[in-house]
Amino acid sequence: SRISVRRADGTITTAVRGSVLQGADACLAGPPDGGPYVSGVASWDVVGSDALRTGLVVPLGPDGTGSLAVFSRRESAFDSEAASILRAIARRAEPAVENAFRYLEVQELAATDSRTGLGSASAFEEALPREISAARRHGRPLCLIQIDLDDFGEINKRTGSLDAGNAVLAEFGERVRATIRGSDAAFRNSGGADEFFLI
Numbered sequence: 001s002r003i004s005v006r007r008a009d010g011t012i013t014t015a016v017r018g019s020v021l022q023g024a025d026a027c028l029a030g031p032p033d034g035g036p037y038v039s040g041v042a043s044w045d046v047v048g049s050d051a052l053r054t055g056l057v058v059p060l061g062p063d064g065t066g067s068l069a070v071f072s073r074r075e076s077a078f079d080s081e082a083a084s085i086l087r088a089i090a091r092r093a094e095p096a097v098e099n100a101f102r103y104l105e106v107q108e109l110a111a112t113d114s115r116t117g118l119g120s121a122s123a124f125e126e127a128l129p130r131e132i133s134a135a136r137r138h139g140r141p142l143c144l145i146q147i148d149l150d151d152f153g154e155i156n157k158r159t160g161s162l163d164a165g166n167a168v169l170a171e172f173g174e175r176v177r178a179t180i181r182g183s184d185a186a187f188r189n190s191g192g193a194d195e196f197f198l199i
Contacts, residue, residue, distance in 0.1 A: 001016070001017050001068070001071070002014060002015070002016045002017075002067075002069045002070075003015050003066070003067070003068050003069075003093075003097070004060075004066055004067050004069075005060065005061065005066035005101070006065040006066060036059070036064055037059060037064075038058070038087070039057065039058045039083040039086070039087065040056070040057045040058075041054065041055070041056050041057075041078050041083075042054065043055075043076070049073070051073065052072065052073055053072060053073055053074060053075050053077070054071065054074065054075060054076065054078055055069055055070065055071045055072075056069065056070050056077075056078040056082060056086055057069040058083065058086045058087045058090050059090065060090045060094065061094055061097070061098075062094065068086060068089065068090045070086060110122060110123075113173070113187070113188040115166055115169040115170060115173070115188070116169050116170060116172065116173025116176075116188050116196075117173045117177065118173050118176060118186045118188050118196065119186060119187035119188070120187065120188065121187065121188065121189050124189070124199075127185055127187070127199060128144070128199060131185075131199050143198075143199070144197065144198070144199055145197065146195065146196070146197055147195070147196040147197070147198065148194055148195055148196075149168070149172065149194035149196075152165065152168070153194070169188075173186075173188070176196070176198075180198065184198060185199045186198050186199075
């Protein structure tokens with residue numbers, strides 16, 4: 001079985017259970033034009049008794065941006081009754097999937113500093129021991145850099161507006177994200193608006 005859901009930011013999250021062929025997965029993404037559908041069936045002529053031969057997909061979510069698919073090693077395994085049952089399962093799964101994504105969004109918000117888009121202080125507190133442990137385990141070096149923006153407090157005093165300081169933080173966060181490598185992580189220390197850490 002396979003469940004795929006498009007998140008609000010456009011990313012697609014997929015969970016698979018059992019053996020799903022890569023080609024089978026692509027064939028059960030819904031109509032090629034992205035239009036609405038009730039269900040879809042695909043079959044494959046394959047060699048081997050363990051190969052998947054048929055698949056059934058139904059839309060998932062009130063807007064149909066997700067899908068729920070099941071696969072079988074039997075030919076012609078899915079009929080209209082199977083499609084009806086899978087649609088009922090998808091309808092019952094919708095609230096659980098929505099709740100899971102809401103929980104994930106809350107977790108992501110808690111791990112992200114709203115002004116800079118960098119990791120939050122709590123995310124830093126979780127990441128540092130994990131990275132130290134991984135560095136020790138793999139015998140590789142680890143670097144922790146603390147950055148302090150000099151005279152940051154003067155920006156708001158000179159302009160008389162918090163917006164100027166927030167704009168500087170946003171710009172700094174953007175530059176840090178554009179500069180660091182994929183294996184690096186950057187965080188803002190909530191205790192000091194102008195303190196940052198890079199791991």
